[in-house]
Amino acid sequence: MRVLVTGGAGFIGGNLCRRLLADPAIDEVAVIDDLSNGHLQALDGLEVTFEHASILDDRAMARAAHGCSAIVHLAALGSVPRSIANPMSTHDANATGTLKVLEAARANGNAHVVLASSSSVYGANSAIPKTEDLQCLPVSPYAVSKLASEQYAMAYARCYDLPVLPLRFFNVFGPGQIPGHVYAAVVPVFLEAALTGLPLPVNGDGEQSRDFTYVGTVVDTIAQAVVSRTTGSPMNLAFGTRTTLNELIRMLGAALGAELGIEYRPPRPGDVRHSQAANDKLREAFPSVEPVSLSEGLESTIAWMRQHLGNRLATTAGSVS
Structure with missing residues (x-):
């Protein structure tokens, strides 16, 4: 299995690449990253195929995704304050960028896509804990862009039978x-x-x-999702x-x-x-994952x-x- 990690030179991406390469079910890991947020040091000592480019570059995405049966989409412009300062760049990277990734997956025989969303999509909805069926009330351009990425993924699942799994991250550290x-x-x-x-x-x-979530637990869950080709509607990736x-x-x-x-x-x-x-859905899908x-x-x-x-x-x- 060849897996592409977008944003693979970032914090979560580097940890994920290391975890994927240790899995016997995975033969090759490719990375596309424009290094606007990531650092090559995150990939030190890892045998990955690296494409130094933006996910907004169609040709680069096509090269990076070629032959991949799974894509883990982590590339994004994070930060609520940054999105408030520059909403257009956040939208371009997060919403349009996700659309580019989904198109690359579709062009590669409907590659399985696991993509990173965010707890910020719940926004002004004050219910605690956050269950996945709550109404999303985003209060920042960043949160809106992440909700858009989820919805694009679910639309591609319905329109093109693309296998997708959006995961809502909560304060990964x-x-x-x-x-x-x-x-x-x-x-x-x-x-x-x-x-x-x-x-x-x-x-x-x-x-x-x-809800602070240790990065090792996050990448273990993603790796299991990739190997098992888990699909479904948006799911919280945190432990309550x-x-x-x-x-x-x-x-x-x-x-x-x-x-x-x-x-x-x-x-x-x-x-x-x-x-x-709320972690009922996560526990049901990945019962063997133990939080740190x-x-x-x-x-x-x-x-x-x-x-x-x-x-x-x-x-x-x-x-x-």
């Missing part, structure tokens, strides 16, 4: 998630600040909650936990053995207050982040030892 840019996710942002002696930046009061940012900071402080400073900032527009997945606990996942992530930051830890004043 773990080794390989790089901080140091304005749209970085919360766990690497907090860790970088903690390990370099800076206050942790919190947008809002810190009582907003998230609910942790506030203030609780996350306390856990990081305990793991690091340090009292962490906090800088509370105004809330950001487009951010959802609470997020927690937040505390265990943070330990692995801290170890990776220390190595990533390298010499900065030894030279930055006030760093956590």
Whole structure:
């Protein structure tokens, strides 16, 4: 089996490529990535066929997808704030980009497509936990683009019998998630600040909650979906936990053995207050997948982040030892 991973040089993509290559059912892994968000270091030591191009490039997509029986579509412009600052680029990458991927799959004998959606599609729907049958009320251009990608996939399933599985990710974290840019996710942002002696930046009061999901669990689930050719309507990929940012900071402080400073900032527009997945559908489809606990996942992530930051830890004043 040849599998194409779009956005394969990203945080989740690099972890997924490593997991796919370890699976005896998979013969070859190809990657297409324009490196606008990804980094080649994510693929260090991995034998993949790499296409340095955008998924919006039809010819490049055709080359990358040639001979593939499955495509895992991770390529996207993430971040709610980025989508608010530039909604058109988010739409182009996420909605139009997904359409390009689905067309490439259709041209390759209806290759199986597993695609990454987002918990942000639930938006202003305040019900907790989030079940897949809830009305989606997106509150940012990013969330709208992800909902559009899901709906395109389901339309292709109905119109062309394309085998698809949209997975709604909830706050994925773990080794390989790089901080140091304005749209970085919360766990690497907090860790970088903690390990370099800076206050942790919190947008809002810190009582907003998230369903943090370890990247190893995410890629195990995706790999199982690819090998088993699981299809269906949008499915949450998270395990029903609910942790506030203030609780996350306390856990990081305990793991690091340090009292962490906090800088509370105004809330950001487009951010959802609470997020927690219902996981009945996921458990039924993938009963053997066991989630890694937040505390265990943070330990692995801290170890990776220390190595990533390298010499900065030894030279930055006030760093956590």
